[in-house]
Amino acid sequence: MLDWLSDNRAIVAAIIILLLVGAFLWSIAYGIRQTRLREKDQVFGDPERTVGGWFWAICGVSVLLLAWFYFSWGVARAFFPQAANELCQVGKLHEAVSPVTSSLAIKSRYSKSKTLLVRNSKQLESLRARLPVEAFTVSDVSRVKIVMSNTQRLINMMATPDFVGAETMREIEEVNVGFAGITNALATAPEQWMASEKALAQPSWGTSEPEIPLLPISARGAKFDTLATEAAILSKKFLRIRNLSPPAKSLIDETKMMIAALKKSPSANDKDLKLVKARTTYMKAVDRIFKRIDDGKIFPASVMAGMQSSVQTMLYQLEEAKGGLSYVETLFFPGGDIIKSRTQCTEQGPGRWLPKPTDVIATFFALANPDLENGGGYKGTTLLWWKWxxxxxxxxxxxxxxxxxxxxxxxxxxxxxxxxxxxxxxxxxxxxxxxxxxxxxxxLDGHIWDSLFRVLVAMFFGITLGVPLGIYMGVSRFCKSFFDPLIELYRPVPPLAWAPLILTIFGIQDDGKIFLLFMVAFAIMVISARTGATGAQLSKIRASHSLGASDQQILRYVILPNALPEIMTGVRISIGVCWGTLVAAEMLAGTTGVGFIENVARTVSDYELIWVTILIMGLLGLIFDLMMRWAIARYIPWRGKG
Amino acid sequence: MKKFTKSVLLASVAAAMMGGATIAKAADSVNVAFFLEWATPNQISKVEKAYDDAMGVKVNWTDFKTGTAMTEAMLAGDIDIAYSQGLSPFVTAIQQGHPLKMVGVAMEYPANNCYIKNGLGIDASNASELEGKTVAVPLNTMADFAFRSYMKHFNVDVSTMNIVDQEPADGAKSLADGNVDMACIFGGNSSKAAAEVGTAIMTDAQKVEAGIGSFDVVSVTEDFATKNPGLLRTFMEVTAEANASWTGDAAQLAIVAKDAGMSPADTKSQMDTFIFLSPEEQKAKYFGSEGVAVSAAESLGLMFKKPGAWNVDKKIAKVITGEYLD
Incomplete structure (x- = not known):
């Protein structure tokens, strides 16, 4: 059953999404009707007005889940399960032509030739300016200058259309024709291409380790794939083209020999090591610029114009050929792309760091599987199970x-x-x-139980020690003044700052982690109990006193009930903060726990696992809060009515 | 008329591409990631702007705390080259399917040490007594890899040990406090602290003998490698030159120490353990048909793997290449 669900994630997600949309629409309609119904007999500001309204909760949750589905590209996967595979084929084509596009003025303002020409000329200029004359003999200085001017001449020669050899022109034309052929092929209907059997046997998008199937599974994809192979051959051909006309070649040979000779010939003063070093460094720099030029990768703009337009037309035709796919891409792949790298296609963008809800659930179930022998649990511990x-x-x-x-x-x-x-x-x-x-x-046993245990024990001590102290601080001058500096001094310090100390004092067992959480809970409980105790109305205390109540009775029957709402709010806040501190506490010495899973998952950027832990902590916090709210409503009905 | 519409469309496609192009700036500057407190000879070239001169573009250097952060920055398009990324974050990135490439070995260094608490009476000769003991290990790091390699070498069953995930600084402290029996550590200061109270399970010489070593990689984004192979080659060339002209004299050491943010003495002792290979040595040892790079990456990937086969079609071998060392 689970396997079937896992293999058919797209369908499951599609059903869930439709249900969510339905729930969203229904809740709005229902909510509006309810609001209209009550509008007349409610006063703005009356707390009773916020009672109920579970349908708005449904509305909120479905919006949240739909947004999650959308931005994680879950909607795209549910309704267009082939889209990623087809975009992968498009990515292949883009990857195949990237060596060519990167040398043209596509996706950049200047062509590579222009950039190289400007950059190298500028460097030659600055090199010429700082020629260390004293390091060379007089005749060498003039030879160095000739080398530099030769290099400059070579650059200019390459950028002049007249000097481009016939052979080079032919090669460029060949590549142009090749790209025109691809453009034509892109324009034809994809029927003549077919997905191979091997491709169709691939696991679908998101159900295996290489997320997106690499081989094309649709006719359109097969077309892009085939053309990508052709484009890759053209790119290779293009990379082999050298703009080296016979005059350029002879100039290169001549200059090369001069550089070699200059490197060997003695300097003006061989005794001075500094000068020798300056000379070698300078010649190295000259040689480096020359070597950058002599591979003939600078082409005149007019010669490349044909290629510029043929490649641009091809890319334009590619957009055309995508057809409906381009709408899917814009609408359902927000904020990122499918990128083809050396060995696979990957989601880059929110699809990468925001895993799809169904994937997170699948990861959760894999984690929750108590069968440790068969890949369940995490690092040898179950998520939540029991043991003897x-x-x-x-x-x-x-x-x-x-x-x-x-x-x-x-x-x-x-x-x-x-x-x-x-x-x-x-x-x-x-x-x-x-x-x-x-x-x-x-x-009980497992990561969740371990975390829960730590939080609960810390909360237990926090409440049993913090509440009495807080109340006495509210009623006794001694308690207030004696403990106030202590509590207020440590309360603002973030728990992480205590971590190194706690490690040394308590060691790596549970007690250290529990103490860290306890410190957080304790301060909050003291403050809230104290505020609650001091907040009791004076008239009530005086009234009970004049009716003959003892100190104990005033504490038990007047102050405590009045402080309870504040204390319960304190419990709610401190449970939340405890869950928040858990990750830090379990970082001290991680052996088990939800925070431990998160810490380890972070080191390998396992986003699915990170989201699972985030959701577990969020949901546990929510469950606690709901329980507390229920308890407050049930046992402190006087809250807000004092 | 049709032609006109088409050319307008063409122009708008070009404009749209330029607008969305982050590559446009990459050609004018190259962004390199490095570690502070990890001294390398090429920091001299970095300080003296030799890279800028040789590559003809502005080279920006950004320091990182972890190799995982380097990967993230490379994926975000902010970094083109990561110099001396750990092998483990690199392999993890490849396992996640990220478009990165390994193009060189930054340096070899002895594997991270595991320190056994003094007074336990355990050393290499009776390492099997470690079974049932508590060990602090920063999980999924090179120290973790070293730990598992040691245990494999000594035939110790890791599953019987109580493994605690701790940062090196915390691990060293727990070792001193006696809360753990062994701590696997990386980083200069933590190692020093751990060595005070513990003894390394193997000496550097023994590690070499057992074939347990580490190396840092030079990794690049695939995008950068395909689009600027020339720049990448020059980068590797300048690095090789810096390594070749490293003599370790006081003047050089002072420059590197200042740039690495360490004292000259610490820099020297750190660099004494590093081996910087020439391109020829790298190609022969790491990138040949039976190169160490692929086998090390494979075995590391196997240790940390997620469930499921990740190395289908020898994936890792395809992204490890020595072609840019020529």
Missing amino acids: LPVAHVVAILIPDGLVDLLPGSYGELDESGGFQPNYKDWMLSLAQGDVYMGAIPM
């Missing part, structure tokens, strides 16, 4: 090992025959270390 917890382990926590050392007698020793007979003290030690089998109880 030996009772002995619980006992071991309760008995410190040191206590056994205090017992009378000594530990057993090896006997003569090399055997070991443990005495009662050894038994006690193994009991204290949890090595005795005492039965087992079922217990």
